[in-house]
Amino acid sequence: MNKKTKDLIENIVLAAIFLVLIQTFIEDFAVIRGWSWNTRQLLILTGFFFDIFFTAEFLIRFYAAMAEGQVRDYLVLRRGWIDLLASVPLLLLSSGPSALAVIIGGGAIGGAAGILNVLKVVKAVRIARILRLLRVLKIFKQIKNADSEMAQRHISKIATLGVSVFVFILLISSIFSQMLNMPSAEKKNERVIIDIIMAYSGGETGGAEMQSDLLIVKEDGLTVFTRFDNAYYSDNFGFEDYQYAEYLNYQFFFDTREIEKIQSKDNIVYFIIILVLVLAYTLFYSPHFAITVSDPIHVMRRGLVEKSYNFEVKIDPDYKNDDVFLLAKDYNNIYLPMKDRSLAEEEEIDADSLELKMDDIRKLF
Numbered sequence: 001m002n003k004k005t006k007d008l009i010e011n012i013v014l015a016a017i018f019l020v021l022i023q024t025f026i027e028d029f030a031v032i033r034g035w036s037w038n039t040r041q042l043l044i045l046t047g048f049f050f051d052i053f054f055t056a057e058f059l060i061r062f063y064a065a066m067a068e069g070q071v072r073d074y075l076v077l078r079r080g081w082i083d084l085l086a087s088v089p090l091l092l093l094s095s096g097p098s099a100l101a102v103i104i105g106g107g108a109i110g111g112a113a114g115i116l117n118v119l120k121v122v123k124a125v126r127i128a129r130i131l132r133l134l135r136v137l138k139i140f141k142q143i144k145n146a147d148s149e150m151a152q153r154h155i156s157k158i159a160t161l162g163v164s165v166f167v168f169i170l171l172i173s174s175i176f177s178q179m180l181n182m183p184s185a186e187k188k189n190e191r192v193i194i195d196i197i198m199a200y201s202g203g204e205t206g207g208a209e210m211q212s213d214l215l216i217v218k219e220d221g222l223t224v225f226t227r228f229d230n231a232y233y234s235d236n237f238g239f240e241d242y243q244y245a246e247y248l249n250y251q252f253f254f255d256t257r258e259i260e261k262i263q264s265k266d267n268i269v270y271f272i273i274i275l276v277l278v279l280a281y282t283l284f285y286s287p288h289f290a291i292t293v294s295d296p297i298h299v300m301r302r303g304l305v306e307k308s309y310n311f312e313v314k315i316d317p318d319y320k321n322d323d324v325f326l327l328a329k330d331y332n333n334i335y336l337p338m339k340d341r342s343l344a345e346e347e348e349i350d351a352d353s354l355e356l357k358m359d360d361i362r363k364l365f
Helices: 003-033 037-067 071-077 080-085 088-103 113-124 126-142 149-179 185-201 205-209 230-236 257-305 323-354 358-364
Strands: 214-219 222-226 242-247 250-255
Touching (some): 037 080, 071 080, 080 088, 257 323
Antiparallel strands (some): 214 222
């Protein structure tokens, strides 16, 4: 594959990363703003196709690395682990089940009982969508924020470390909160559901139906209470927007849109935090690293290898005790004067060799 083709493919992948990040943001924004279910279905399917694309990209890159015997180089040095985590798990655990729920009719509340197991899986791993934000690091890698290769590598590594640690802390805290049964919006909703079911079982149907989270109650499959008409449910409710429970001969459907809004708001906050982290590393830490590390080394290296290069390293008083600037001080005060004397001696020798003597003139005649 020639360079032009490789560059074209890399540009396509880069454009896809931009688009999937925008799609992720809009998908959460749509939940917060209460967009119609038809629109949200399109966003879910779009995310599914993006995850297929990135999964295929990872498999192709991994196969190419295996063929060349460079699997470790791809996974570690070229950060293929980001390609892995931001594609395959999302396809299998998040966008795949979500797309399946859409395809087999997850938007119809009345007919949802047959896909409840799929819906439980989708909601249990919703937090895994945060892994998609690791794609920000792939964009960051393409930004040449410094001339020095060392500076680029160090800034890239520290940005990767900061963002990935943040993402994994979110994932681990989410898993532990579920395992330890810690208080959450979902747990609060479960207590409300239990109260409503107990009210129905005790014959207090009126009080139970006053609960704003209760959407539909069925008894032996027949609707005995509904808060909205079927058209409203069809336009505004998807599989993520309600919860289903059974007790005795009753079937209950509960509104969970407020919980989904809280989760989507959190996701957008995480998205903004990651973008701010990357921008901070790029705009603030990268110049600092260049001024205090890579630039002084660059000046000293040129002074060592280039005969006519004799610029001093500018030493920042705030960092004068750093090892790099201590070395730069010796370079300025010891090496450069020695270099100047050596050049002066060479010039004197050259001048002497060019001086004409009387004996040389006599030899001409």
